[in-house]
Amino acid sequence: MKNLVVLLFLMILFQNNYSQVKTNLKPEPIIDMHMHTGLPHPVPPGTLSLCRPEPCEGDVAATIDPAAHLKKTLEIMDRYNIVKAFVSGFDLQNIHKWKTAAPNRFITSHFILNPGKPDVQKLREEISAGNLQGMGEIGTQLMGIPPNDPKLEPYFALAEGQDLPVLIHTLGIGPYMANFRSAAGNPLLLEDVLLKHPKLRLYVENAGYPYKEEMIAMMYQYPQLYADVSTITWVIPRTEFYNYLESLIKAGLGKRIMFGSDQMVWPEKIAEAIEAIEQAPFLTKQQKRDIFYNNAVSFLHLDESDNIASQR
Numbered sequence: 001m002k003n004l005v006v007l008l009f010l011m012i013l014f015q016n017n018y019s020q021v022k023t024n025l026k027p028e029p030i031i032d033m034h035m036h037t038g039l040p041h042p043v044p045p046g047t048l049s050l051c052r053p054e055p056c057e058g059d060v061a062a063t064i065d066p067a068a069h070l071k072k073t074l075e076i077m078d079r080y081n082i083v084k085a086f087v088s089g090f091d092l093q094n095i096h097k098w099k100t101a102a103p104n105r106f107i108t109s110h111f112i113l114n115p116g117k118p119d120v121q122k123l124r125e126e127i128s129a130g131n132l133q134g135m136g137e138i139g140t141q142l143m144g145i146p147p148n149d150p151k152l153e154p155y156f157a158l159a160e161g162q163d164l165p166v167l168i169h170t171l172g173i174g175p176y177m178a179n180f181r182s183a184a185g186n187p188l189l190l191e192d193v194l195l196k197h198p199k200l201r202l203y204v205e206n207a208g209y210p211y212k213e214e215m216i217a218m219m220y221q222y223p224q225l226y227a228d229v230s231t232i233t234w235v236i237p238r239t240e241f242y243n244y245l246e247s248l249i250k251a252g253l254g255k256r257i258m259f260g261s262d263q264m265v266w267p268e269k270i271a272e273a274i275e276a277i278e279q280a281p282f283l284t285k286q287q288k289r290d291i292f293y294n295n296a297v298s299f300l301h302l303d304e305s306d307n308i309a310s311q312r
């Protein structure tokens with residue numbers, strides 16, 4: 001009987017200590033290079049998350065209220081230790097709200113859907129005032145406008161001059177919009193931009209999916225070009241995402257692929273995007289850390305003095 005009491009006591013002690021150790025363990029830091037404050041158009045409540053290819057059905061209902069969206073995103077960032085995120089918004093007021101909520105954690109930027117909006121001069125002022133630290137997402141492909149359209153020149157020139165990270169939608173898939181063109185998203189179209197702006201810090205969302213050969217060509221030829229994984233971590237079948245990512249890794253590009261969730265109005269998808277990388281059977285621990293964190297540190301020119309890993 002005495003032995004049993006001692007055993008029980010030891011078990012309770014062990015359990016308490018164990019759960020204490022567990023809660024003290026903070027996950028390793030993550031940088032999310034692709035978030036949005038919402039979508040450019042109003043979304044009906046209950047709109048399910050995107051998926052491809054049809055027929056398919058999304059599994060997460062949209063968070064419509066902007067304040068709730070910010071709150072949920074921050075909660076998930078805390079849970080997964082996302083220490084920094086590039087967030088692209090559609091109106092300056094809302095972008096400011098995100099920045100105010102967590103000044104050190106957001107790299108704020110204005111979405112560009114149509115060239116001329118926002119006005120380049122207005123952007124320059126906001127950048128000078130410290131309200132914006134990035135450019136894009138440049139999403140003009142959604143309107144059928146390719147990246148090498150001269151109308152985008154002033155934006156690239158501004159970003160190059162100010163040394164800003166630039167996120168661009170140049171790939172084969174996108175939202176179902178009347179003017180969207182897959183052909184306007186061929187990564188080869190970036191060549192004109194990269195030649196004209198050799199110092200531009202450009203990264204391509206979804207790693208240019210599914211233009212694998214074109215993306216490899218661009219990344220081999222232009223060492224300054226990076227990619228993020230964004231939506232393909234959750235919008236296409238997991239096996240297809242793994243096929244694509246593994247090809248890029250096998251091509252030797254593991255040091256220039258960054259994590260991004262592209263959560264839009266479904267912040268829960270951040271967790272799914274993280275899980276997709278964590279569970280990738282072909283990635284080593286080091287390759288996962290590079291994608292989650294190290295590659296973004298290099299791309300964003302962050303260093304120890306930025307103390308990013310402890311920014312909360």
Ligand SMILES: [Zn+2]
Nearest residue numbers: 034137205262
């Ligand atoms: Zn996006």
